[in-house]
Amino acid sequence: MKFIPLIWKNIWRRKFRTTFTLLSIFIAFVLFGILMTIRYSFSFGVEIAGADRLVLIHKVSLIMPLPVSYQTRLEQTKGVEVASHQTWFGGIYQDPSNFFANIAVEPDPFLKTYPEFILPPEQVEAWRNDRQGAIIGRDLAERFNWKIGDRVPLTATIWLPKSGGTTWEFNIVGIYDGGDGVDKTQMFFRYDYLDENRIQGEGQVGWYVVKISDPAQAVELGHGFDEMFANSSAETKTTTEKGFVEGFAKQIGDISSIMIAISSTVLFMFGLVAASTMAQSVRERTSELAVLKTLGFPDSGILALVLTESLFIAFTGGLIGLGLAWLFVQGGDPTNGMLPIFVLPTRDIVIGIGLMILMGLLAGLMPAVAAMRLKIVDALRRT
Amino acid sequence: MRWIAQTLAVLALNIRTIPARLSSSAVAIIGIAGVVVVFVSVLSIAAGFQAAMQSTGAPDRALVLRSGSDSELTSGLSGPDVDVIKQAPGIRRDGQMTLAAAELMVIIDLPKLATPDAPANVPVRGISAESIPIRKEFSIIEGRMFEFGTNEVIAGRAASGQFVTLKVGDTVVSGQNRWNVVGLFEADGGVPETEIWIDARVLQGAYRRGNTYQSLLAQLDSRDSYDAFRDWLTSNPQLNVSIRREDEYYATQSQALTRLIQTIGYGIAGLMGIGAVFGAILTMYTAVATRAREIATLRALGFDTGSVLVSVLAESMVLGLIGGAIGSTAAYLAFNGYQTSTMNFQTFSQVAFAFRVTPGLLAMGLFYALMMGLIGGLFPAIRAARLPIPVALREL
Numbered sequence: 105m106k107f108i109p110l111i112w113k114n115i116w117r118r119k120f121r122t123t124f125t126l127l128s129i130f131i132a133f134v135l136f137g138i139l140m141t142i143r144y145s146f147s148f149g150v151e152i153a154g155a156d157r158l159v160l161i162h163k164v165s166l167i168m169p170l171p172v173s174y175q176t177r178l179e180q181t182k183g184v185e186v187a188s189h190q191t192w193f194g195g196i197y198q199d200p201s202n203f204f205a206n207i208a209v210e211p212d213p214f215l216k217t218y219p220e221f222i223l224p225p226e227q228v229e230a231w232r233n234d235r236q237g238a239i240i241g242r243d244l245a246e247r248f249n250w251k252i253g254d255r256v257p258l259t260a261t262i263w264l265p266k267s268g269g270t271t272w273e274f275n276i277v278g279i280y281d282g283g284d285g286v287d288k289t290q291m292f293f294r295y296d297y298l299d300e301n302r303i304q305g306e307g308q309v310g311w312y313v314v315k316i317s318d319p320a321q322a323v324e325l326g327h328g329f330d331e332m333f334a335n336s337s338a339e340t341k342t343t344t345e346k347g348f349v350e351g352f353a354k355q356i357g358d359i360s361s362i363m364i365a366i367s368s369t370v371l372f373m374f375g376l377v378a379a380s381t382m383a384q385s386v387r388e389r390t391s392e393l394a395v396l397k398t399l400g401f402p403d404s405g406i407l408a409l410v411l412t413e414s415l416f417i418a419f420t421g422g423l424i425g426l427g428l429a430w431l432f433v434q435g436g437d438p439t440n441g442m443l444p445i446f447v448l449p450t451r452d453i454v455i456g457i458g459l460m461i462l463m464g465l466l467a468g469l470m471p472a473v474a475a476m477r478l479k480i481v482d483a484l485r486r487t
Numbered sequence: 488m489r490w491i492a493q494t495l496a497v498l499a500l501n502i503r504t505i506p507a508r509l510s511s512s513a514v515a516i517i518g519i520a521g522v523v524v525v526f527v528s529v530l531s532i533a534a535g536f537q538a539a540m541q542s543t544g545a546p547d548r549a550l551v552l553r554s555g556s557d558s559e560l561t562s563g564l565s566g567p568d569v570d571v572i573k574q575a576p577g578i579r580r581d582g583q584m585t586l587a588a589a590e591l592m593v594i595i596d597l598p599k600l601a602t603p604d605a606p607a608n609v610p611v612r613g614i615s616a617e618s619i620p621i622r623k624e625f626s627i628i629e630g631r632m633f634e635f636g637t638n639e640v641i642a643g644r645a646a647s648g649q650f651v652t653l654k655v656g657d658t659v660v661s662g663q664n665r666w667n668v669v670g671l672f673e674a675d676g677g678v679p680e681t682e683i684w685i686d687a688r689v690l691q692g693a694y695r696r697g698n699t700y701q702s703l704l705a706q707l708d709s710r711d712s713y714d715a716f717r718d719w720l721t722s723n724p725q726l727n728v729s730i731r732r733e734d735e736y737y738a739t740q741s742q743a744l745t746r747l748i749q750t751i752g753y754g755i756a757g758l759m760g761i762g763a764v765f766g767a768i769l770t771m772y773t774a775v776a777t778r779a780r781e782i783a784t785l786r787a788l789g790f791d792t793g794s795v796l797v798s799v800l801a802e803s804m805v806l807g808l809i810g811g812a813i814g815s816t817a818a819y820l821a822f823n824g825y826q827t828s829t830m831n832f833q834t835f836s837q838v839a840f841a842f843r844v845t846p847g848l849l850a851m852g853l854f855y856a857l858m859m860g861l862i863g864g865l866f867p868a869i870r871a872a873r874l875p876i877p878v879a880l881r882e883l
């Protein structure tokens with residue numbers, strides 16, 4: 105503890121150099137935070153995907169419809185807690201660049217399937233009572249400044265209304281919330297409203313999400329479903345929700361590897377800056393270190409002194425950087441809805457702190473060992 | 488003249504002594520090279536995707552979709568609609584044939600070769616006999632064209648390279664359907680190269696689509712016939728359609744993804760650039776500090792402050808240029824022509840493309856590197872020029 109003033113003095117021996125080293129590490133960790141956030145948003149919430157949920161899609165592909173009659177058959181299967189279906193609506197609010205997901209569901213099975221969507225009971229009740237009712241995520245509500253009671257028109261791209269034209273109107277009856285990683289940019293409205301009023305496609309749904317009571321049975325149940333609907337007009341392919349989301353993410357490409365590659369480049373670049381600074385700073389102090397040794401400082405003490413200094417720089421720059429990245433992410437998605445989940449996961453914050461320690465140690469190691477091995481006589485003679 | 492000679496003399500001295508300060512110079516060079524690699528390679532993704540999308544379509548062809556649809560997939564045209572549309576003025580006629588092709592799109596799940604465990608949305612286009620003469624860029628490169636009325640298909644060159652079971656002789660299995668791949672085609676590197684083509688009527692039957700289509704592609708008499716064609720269709724009360732020039736349609740489809748990649752690319756490269764400038768400042772500051780005595784000596788000998796300033800700046804820019812050249816070369820060697828495919832959200836289909844490290848991107852990368860060098864050198868240069876001679880000479 106008593107060496108803190110000494111370390112502090114050493115760190116600020118050259119203010120200019122320390123400041124810019126700190127700034128470099130700061131930038132490195134701002135970038136690390138943002139890159140990890142992008143990586144997480146392209147995983148589409150796979151980490152919170154329910155192990156107890158199965159997704160049934162048409163065997164040909166997701167865009168082919170399934171009959172609504174499968175609902176009853178799924179519900180009657182042993183081991184199924186609740187079966188719910190979803191239908192992609194693809195409606196546009198004013199302009200295609202305002203894209204957000206809007207999906208037709210049946211309120212009760214839907215909310216039972218997704219307990220992580222939090223909706224106040226009176227809003228659930230309101231949704232049950234309003235055929236044109238729709239619920240929206242907190243982020244979506246903030247994006248367009250929508251409130252409960254608002255009437256929102258969407259332009260249909262797929263399902264044209266029987267009443268003519270292309271516009272469907274919805275009443276916002278609820279705003280759902282959820283923890284980190286829950287997609288709060290979606291809109292859900294009632295399937296019966298869609299089905300009764302669309303020109304074609306009656307009795308068809310997009311896909312099913314089935315909540316099962318025992319996740320250990322997932323594979324077995326999945327095979328059972330696919331067999332049940334085999335040789336029918338609409339064969340199915342069942343996967344766990346996790347598998348489904350992973351598959352979807354893979355369609356985009358390996359964003360994860362790209363982000364990790366860029367992060368590594370960044371950390372290497374700026375780690376090098378830190379290392380070079382430390383090396384220089386130790387080189388400049390050769391004689392001082394020799395004096396310390398003459399005064400009886402043990403080798404390990406010298407090692408600790410230099411390492412602490414380098415750790416301090418890595419930590420200060422890194423923590424401020426990661427903190428700023430976190431603040432930036434709190435501000436929400438800057439790309440206007442293209443990244444529905446915009447969160448810096450706790451896991452990556454922990455990894456970031458680990459990387460700061462690693463960077464501090466690696467940057468300080470060589471100079472610290474060099475300082476430790478200094479021969480007093482040589483070092484004092486050098487000047 | 489004397490000033491220039493002085494500057495050049497100091498600069499030559501600086502550059503010749505870079506090897507002596509190798510480790511500190513390397514920090515700046517590696518930093519700038521890292522920024523340029525990331526900058527050029529991320530933007531080469533956007534450039535490649537955009538190139539694939541924009542080399543598709545021609546201004547003298549028009550695409551007819553149902554009103555309100557923003558892509559072929561969400562559109563729908565009935566058989567009778569198609570018959571009406573074909574009567575529109577401005578469509579080129581070639582003997583008996585009206586050059587207007589009704590087409591149908593279905594997406595099927597096929598795994599990518601790179602990720603065999605995960606299915607990808609591969610577009611299947613049901614085409615009419617007219618589709619081929621309209622697309623002059625189309626040509627078979629392997630095998631042969633499919634026979635209409637059979638379950639034969641042909642696959643785009645890019646699709647064949649990205650997804651399973653799309654080589655000549657393979658069988659594509661989708662649900663209960665089995666299709667034989669009899670040929671591969673190319674189309675100027677455009678979007679259709681990621682598609683599978685089949686007889687529209689066979690596709691209608693396979694997926695119970697009845698006599699419906701999703702789009703109609705018309706070859707116009709000329710670019711200028713577009714307005715007449717569009718006006719006739721939009722004013723026809725029997726129809727509820729929207730019309731676009733084909734090239735504009737594909738350009739629109741590429742906007743969202745291109746913008747996303749560019750935003751991410753510029754954002755990351757911008758932040759990294761700031762960091763690299765800090766690195767360069769540190770390097771140049773060290774360079775100036777270790778040579779304080781030399782610089783002071785030069786100035787005591789009568790060298791101008793201006794030439795000292797410019798020479799430090801120039802040294803920093805040389806470091807930037809070296810970093811930029813290393814970065815650009817690395818990005819070019821590693822990524823140019825790298826084949827991949829991604830899902831375009833606007834069409835919900837896979838598009839295959841190759842990363843394109845274009846000369847423009849390389850130039851931008853080098854320019855950016857020079858700027859980082861310039862800004863990084865600025866403060867140290869001013870410091871060198873202002874160094875009080877007696878103090879500097881007394882140092883050490």
